[in-house]
Amino acid sequence: MNRVPGWLLRHEVTVEPYLGTSAYGPRYGPAVTARALVAATVKRVRDRTGAETVSTAQIIAAPDLACPNGSRITLPDGRRTTALTVAHHTAPGLPVPASTEVMCE
Structure with missing residues (x-):
């Protein structure tokens, strides 16, 4: 499986993976820096509950990016x-790169 080429990932983002909710609010894991391609554009998307919302940034990163909703x-x-x-794109057997796409608030 091909990965998205590193030379396309021109930006750097920091991800604090969501671990769940505690009695004191949301919990996050340690921050991880990752190379990515970031597009700051407004798009209408559906969140994990199916509600329609607006994304103001989209991130394309390597397929192994650990970034839960x-x-x-x-x-x-x-x-x-x-x-x-978060969408993990793969196309086994096809000459297209695998990647992770993250739509951000």
Whole structure:
């Protein structure tokens, strides 16, 4: 399986993976820095509950990015956002790269 080429991933994002909710609110794992391609554009998407919402940033990263829904993400411009949906794209047998797509709040 091909991976998205590293030379396409021009940005750097920081991901704090969502671990769940505790008595004190959401819990996040240790911050991880990852190379990504970030597009700051507004799109209408459905969140994990199926509700329609607006995404203001989209991230394409390597297929092994650990970023569950609800994770906190710091974008290259310093803005902090939340992962609305995460999609892992693979196409076994086809000459297209595998990647992870994250739609952000």
